[in-house]
Amino acid sequence: MSIFVDENTRVVVQGITGRDGSFHTRQMIAYGTRVVAGVTPGKGGRDFEGPEGRSVPVFDTVADAVAETGADASVVYVPPAFAASAIMEAADAGVSFIVCVTEGIPVLDMTRAHALARDRGSRVLGPNCPGIICPGKTTLGIIPGRMVTPGPVGLISRSGTLTYEAVHHLTRDGLGQTTCVGIGGDPLIGTSFVDCLSAFADDPQTEAVVMIGEIGGTAEQEAAEWVSANLSIPVVGFIAGRTAPPGKRMGHAGAIISGSAGTAAEKTRAFEDNGIRVARRPAEISVLVAEALGR
Amino acid sequence: MNLHEYQAKELFRAAGMAVNPGEVADNVQAVREIADRYGGGVVVKAQVHSGGRGKAGGVKLASGPDEAAAHAEAILGMEISGLTVEKVLVCPTEEIATEAYVGVLVDREGQCPVFMVSAEGGVDIEEVAATNPDAIHKLRVDPRYGLMPHQAYRLATRLYADPSLARQGARIISQLYDVFVGNGASMAEINPLISTTGGEVKAIDAKVSIDDNELFRRPSIGALRDSGSEDGADAQAREAGLSFVKLDGNVGCCVNGAGLAMATMDLVKYYGGDPANFLDIGGSSNPDKVVAALEIITSDPAVEVILFNIFGGITRCDDVARGIVEATERIDIGVPIVIRLTGTNEDLARQILADAGFTAGTSMDEVVQEAVRLAS
Numbered sequence: 029m030s031i032f033v034d035e036n037t038r039v040v041v042q043g044i045t046g047r048d049g050s051f052h053t054r055q056m057i058a059y060g061t062r063v064v065a066g067v068t069p070g071k072g073g074r075d076f077e078g079p080e081g082r083s084v085p086v087f088d089t090v091a092d093a094v095a096e097t098g099a100d101a102s103v104v105y106v107p108p109a110f111a112a113s114a115i116m117e118a119a120d121a122g123v124s125f126i127v128c129v130t131e132g133i134p135v136l137d138m139t140r141a142h143a144l145a146r147d148r149g150s151r152v153l154g155p156n157c158p159g160i161i162c163p164g165k166t167t168l169g170i171i172p173g174r175m176v177t178p179g180p181v182g183l184i185s186r187s188g189t190l191t192y193e194a195v196h197h198l199t200r201d202g203l204g205q206t207t208c209v210g211i212g213g214d215p216l217i218g219t220s221f222v223d224c225l226s227a228f229a230d231d232p233q234t235e236a237v238v239m240i241g242e243i244g245g246t247a248e249q250e251a252a253e254w255v256s257a258n259l260s261i262p263v264v265g266f267i268a269g270r271t272a273p274p275g276k277r278m279g280h281a282g283a284i285i286s287g288s289a290g291t292a293a294e295k296t297r298a299f300e301d302n303g304i305r306v307a308r309r310p311a312e313i314s315v316l317v318a319e320a321l322g323r
Numbered sequence: 324m325n326l327h328e329y330q331a332k333e334l335f336r337a338a339g340m341a342v343n344p345g346e347v348a349d350n351v352q353a354v355r356e357i358a359d360r361y362g363g364g365v366v367v368k369a370q371v372h373s374g375g376r377g378k379a380g381g382v383k384l385a386s387g388p389d390e391a392a393a394h395a396e397a398i399l400g401m402e403i404s405g406l407t408v409e410k411v412l413v414c415p416t417e418e419i420a421t422e423a424y425v426g427v428l429v430d431r432e433g434q435c436p437v438f439m440v441s442a443e444g445g446v447d448i449e450e451v452a453a454t455n456p457d458a459i460h461k462l463r464v465d466p467r468y469g470l471m472p473h474q475a476y477r478l479a480t481r482l483y484a485d486p487s488l489a490r491q492g493a494r495i496i497s498q499l500y501d502v503f504v505g506n507g508a509s510m511a512e513i514n515p516l517i518s519t520t521g522g523e524v525k526a527i528d529a530k531v532s533i534d535d536n537e538l539f540r541r542p543s544i545g546a547l548r549d550s551g552s553e554d555g556a557d558a559q560a561r562e563a564g565l566s567f568v569k570l571d572g573n574v575g576c577c578v579n580g581a582g583l584a585m586a587t588m589d590l591v592k593y594y595g596g597d598p599a600n601f602l603d604i605g606g607s608s609n610p611d612k613v614v615a616a617l618e619i620i621t622s623d624p625a626v627e628v629i630l631f632n633i634f635g636g637i638t639r640c641d642d643v644a645r646g647i648v649e650a651t652e653r654i655d656i657g658v659p660i661v662i663r664l665t666g667t668n669e670d671l672a673r674q675i676l677a678d679a680g681f682t683a684g685t686s687m688d689e690v691v692q693e694a695v696r697l698a699s
Binding site for chain 2: 108109132135138139140158170186189190192193196245246266270277278282283308311
């Protein structure tokens with residue numbers, strides 16, 4: 029099984045005619061994602077030409093797209109200035125799962141977008157995230173489909189390319205995935221480690237979970253406590269940023285050590301204290317997963 | 324982006340806040356003139372992006388113009404946390420009765436602005452948080468309604484028992500929220516917020532950080548950037564759209580993606596080396612970015628080797644390979660380059676690199692070990 033989305037998920041792409049939106053929409057369709065609609069204000073009524081002659085109707089608003097096509101998930105590829113508003117539009121239109129790939133959205137914009145999404149009962153994944161992929165079923169976002177394969181491992185990560193690195197090793201070592209979720213590198217994200225862990229806990233096909241964290245904030249510590257109290261399947265962790273100096277933003281807006289909080293050492297300790305084995309190198313992640321699964 | 328105290332105070336004044344007067348100066352003579360104009364005692368404060376200015380000797384009281392000039396002489400040009408003091412702020416001294424702390428920042432957990440206030444101001448608030456957390460009162464603000472008047476008043480009553488002081492405090496707390504939201508700040512702080520012996524409440528210090536993601540729509544704030552206090556490599560990286568952080572080692576790192584970039588630094592350390600920098604070239608593989616990245620890395624004389632670690636997903640390996648080849652034609656690198664490429668179009672990338680005399684590995688572990696070996 030997969031978490032949050034599956035092969036029946038009906039996707040509307042916000043910003044479908046933009047450079048990134050059009051490229052990744054074609055990739056998603058080619059992978060098998062049911063892209064049922066696109067939205068670009070001012071371009072409603074046209075068709076977006078997907079791969080192999082599959083076209084997607086474009087609407088001016090998300091509400092129109094939902095009314096016409098029954099879309100229940102969206103992917104936002106809208107520039108930072110308008111991305112929070114795009115998330116709010118999707119939540120307001122009743123879209124229940126909203127993936128926001130955009131990086132660089134003002135944090136105060138996101139405080140309002142997250143508040144509205146919570147009120148409307150929508151789950152936001154991201155922003156500043158690579159999205160979610162359920163191998164063999166569907167992909168929402170930008171995670172390349174060819175590096176994943178179906179199997180028993182659930183993966184959750186704050187980073188994009190580090191996710192690819194970990195999945196690359198898992199796939200190569202014959203450890204396929206139920207779902208890989210990039211939760212995003214921003215300080216305010218809609219879906220946390222705990223949200224994903226809780227979904228994986230309810231999925232009988234997920235036999236082990238990989239959690240890839242990084243410096244900044246306390247989400248990993250909260251996740252570690254949750255694992256210890258609630259999860260019976262093994263979890264393998266990795267924390268990026270052991271060599272990061274305090275007070276400096278390491279690329280991701282959320283990756284900053286402030287005061288004594290949010291260091292890699294503290295997160296690693298929280299993982300280990302709660303029975304999560306921590307890989308010291310990215311390549312070691314799949315080794316520990318294989319051991320945990322007795323393979 | 325951090326603002327200087329004098330810049331933050333201008334934002335406070337623009338919001339109508341009671342702030343102590345002050346003028347900024349970059350030379351001793353100007354400091355003397357300002358002190359002379361104010362008459363009486365003044366405080367001379369280093370304007371530098373660093374905490375602990377007082378402890379470092381960057382904040383001094385003076386009884387008059389001569390002493391103020393002497394302090395300015397010592398403070399201007401002084402180094403605090405590696406930053407040279409170029410400007411000082413000169414303010415008349417105040418008759419202080421109490422010192423409080425008021426700050427607002429974005430709470431990651433609550434996903435909203437959160438106020439923190441404490442009657443124990445004028446000291447490091449992280450220290451108060453560690454030693455006496457009960458002295459700090461917190462209040463989360465719903466961003467849709469903003470800070471409501473009763474909330475501001477309640478916070479103020481945590482600081483002042485006297486009704487007049489509480490009313491003034493509430494007003495300043497509301498104005499601080501206006502500054503925070505109105506300028507796209509990630510943090511705004513008054514430490515200390517004083518009450519005077521004459522019964523006035525006012526801000527005598529100011530600290531504001533602006534969310535970098537807000538700058539595109541706030542050119543007037545962006546213009547406040549003090550490029551003099553910014554390292555040359557940092558400025559170049561910012562202009563090229565690269566995330567860059569200078570470190571102390573000798574293995575220059577060039578990676579796509581922030582998480583992988585951190586993991587690469589960690590792996591350098593794991594194999595006994597020391598990373599010279601964090602550098603994320605981002606998802607784009609524009610050759611100009613690769614050139615800028617190589618220029619920034621090679622401007623650090625400590626760098627003995629340059630390590631590329633590219634996991635092509637959206638980034639196409641062949642684009643990065645072209646960038647590397649182009650950069651090495653345009654600029655003299657002078658140190659060995661080791662390359663790890665895997666993912667999208669890696670075969671083509673390998674061919675491009677081979678034609679230019681480079682080899683590229685596929686294993687992150689092997690290539691990092693090679694870089695560490697070459698650097699030692």
